[in-house]
Amino acid sequence: MQARINWAFAEVCDRAESVDELQVAFMHEIRGLGFTHAACASHVDPLRPPAEAVMMVDYPLAWLQRFSDKNYAKRDPVYWAARRQTLPFQWSDRVFRAGLASDQVRILDEAAEVGLTDGITIPIHAPDALPASCSLVIGPDGVDPLNAQKATWYGVYAHECARRLHLAGVPPKPELSPRERQCVQLLGQGKDDGAMAIILGLSEHTVHNIVRRAMNRYGVASRVQAFVRALKDGQIRLEDVAS
Amino acid sequence: MIHIVTAENRRHYHHALMEMHRQRKQVFIDQLKWRLDESAGIEIDAYDCPEAIYLIEAAAPRAPVTGSARLLPTDRPHLLGDHFRFLCDSAPPAGADVWEATRFCPAPDTAPGQPRHDLLGRMIAAIMETALIFGIERVTFVASAGLTPLAAKAGWDAQPLGGARRVGRDRLTAFVAAIDQRGLKRVRELNDIKTPVTRFFGGELTAAA
Numbered sequence: 001m002q003a004r005i006n007w008a009f010a011e012v013c014d015r016a017e018s019v020d021e022l023q024v025a026f027m028h029e030i031r032g033l034g035f036t037h038a039a040c041a042s043h044v045d046p047l048r049p050p051a052e053a054v055m056m057v058d059y060p061l062a063w064l065q066r067f068s069d070k071n072y073a074k075r076d077p078v079y080w081a082a083r084r085q086t087l088p089f090q091w092s093d094r095v096f097r098a099g100l101a102s103d104q105v106r107i108l109d110e111a112a113e114v115g116l117t118d119g120i121t122i123p124i125h126a127p128d129a130l131p132a133s134c135s136l137v138i139g140p141d142g143v144d145p146l147n148a149q150k151a152t153w154y155g156v157y158a159h160e161c162a163r164r165l166h167l168a169g170v171p172p173k174p175e176l177s178p179r180e181r182q183c184v185q186l187l188g189q190g191k192d193d194g195a196m197a198i199i200l201g202l203s204e205h206t207v208h209n210i211v212r213r214a215m216n217r218y219g220v221a222s223r224v225q226a227f228v229r230a231l232k233d234g235q236i237r238l239e240d241v242a243s
Numbered sequence: 244m245i246h247i248v249t250a251e252n253r254r255h256y257h258h259a260l261m262e263m264h265r266q267r268k269q270v271f272i273d274q275l276k277w278r279l280d281e282s283a284g285i286e287i288d289a290y291d292c293p294e295a296i297y298l299i300e301a302a303a304p305r306a307p308v309t310g311s312a313r314l315l316p317t318d319r320p321h322l323l324g325d326h327f328r329f330l331c332d333s334a335p336p337a338g339a340d341v342w343e344a345t346r347f348c349p350a351p352d353t354a355p356g357q358p359r360h361d362l363l364g365r366m367i368a369a370i371m372e373t374a375l376i377f378g379i380e381r382v383t384f385v386a387s388a389g390l391t392p393l394a395a396k397a398g399w400d401a402q403p404l405g406g407a408r409r410v411g412r413d414r415l416t417a418f419v420a421a422i423d424q425r426g427l428k429r430v431r432e433l434n435d436i437k438t439p440v441t442r443f444f445g446g447e448l449t450a451a452a
Binding site: 088144152 | 287
């Protein structure tokens with residue numbers, strides 16, 4: 001039976017001390033599997049990525065330039081599909097192509113012109129990471145299906161290691177106290193101080209102060225911002241507030 | 244023609260193999276509702292490995308795939324031994340001279356009736372030709388209720404390994420078929436096959452094509 005996990009690659013990733021080092025190892029493996037290019041990256045402007053973005057990309061520079069100039073990160077159908085599903089998909093798949101807007105088809109056509117004709121994209125979802133995916137480009141000679149299957153694991157693993165390296169350099173995220181989390185969650189459910197006070201059996205004044213403390217932890221000026229940050233950090237889950 | 248794809252020459256068949264896995268997803272998962280893993284629009288399982296031998300029908304290595312089947316050596320993990328033992332009255336045949344045929348997959352646009360029967364006939368001839376090349380003496384397979392009478396009467400000497408058992412919505416029977424020249428001759432006659440159906444392109448495919 002096929003080993004799905006390449007422990008040697010996992011070890012190299014685990015030991016990597018920089019994203020550059022990780023990228024070299026990742027690209028080496030991916031090319032060894034028969035892919036021509038790869039982009040294991042957050043869904044952001046590739047030439048102006050925010051600090052927390054993962055960017056392991058070896059696409060032709062001309063394409064990255066175009067992608068950046070035209071702000072394709074907002075409309076790229078590959079990103080678009082990756083945000084809505086968890087299963088890997090192939091760009092030539094009819095199911096993926098169906099229902100794309102004409103400007104999105106054009107992005108795929110333009111990518112094909114620079115050699116990014118067909119590929120496999122592995123969606124990557126983590127509550128506290130930017131939306132991301134790992135795209136592996138298939139050249140004219142195709143790719144061995146067994147390698148395509150292996151590569152999905154490589155992409156996810158490399159992204160996770162890159163993220164960990166990023167997090168190591170970032171100051172720890174503020175943590176809300178249980179009471180603060182409770183209040184911010186109620187805030188997200190649309191409750192005001194009065195309603196929160198009744199629900200929690202506290203005074204309105206106390207509730208107001210608890211929310212204020214949560215805002216201070218995040219250094220934000222509004223209650224909505226505090227809620228959004230708590231949600232983004234994974235301190236509150238979307239399913240806790242949406243019912 | 245039916246291409247014999249092995250670890251040795253599979254690098255020439257990336258497109259055909261990918262298409263085969265895509266068709267397997269359409270046929271087994273989408274149409275027949277088998278509970279199999281899928282990834283990136285293809286069906287590929289733990290038994291798909293470099294040691295498997297694939298029979299892929301296509302006019303040329305890059306031409307559309309019209310049907311496929313998978314042959315697994317039985318001296319390593321295989322489906323009959325791992326999942327379908329209960330279909331066999333005694334230990335399923337296994338060993339260096341036994342293969343298991345699985346995943347017979349007509350292209351999703353194959354018309355039902357005669358075209359499918361013809362494809363099955365060609366595929367059985369291909370299994371026998373390939374087995375003879377590799378010195379394989381017996382081939383096991385599991386047939387659904389629909390496939391059982393066709394596979395049993397294709398001309399080869401196929402014997403049930405046990406009674407039919409209900410599995411999900413289907414009735415499955417395990418068979419073992421003897422591989423020999425006489426059987427191949429009968430399969431060819433019954434299916435009106437005049438010449439060998441298989442082709443094996445090795446390392447020289449690029450130069451030959």
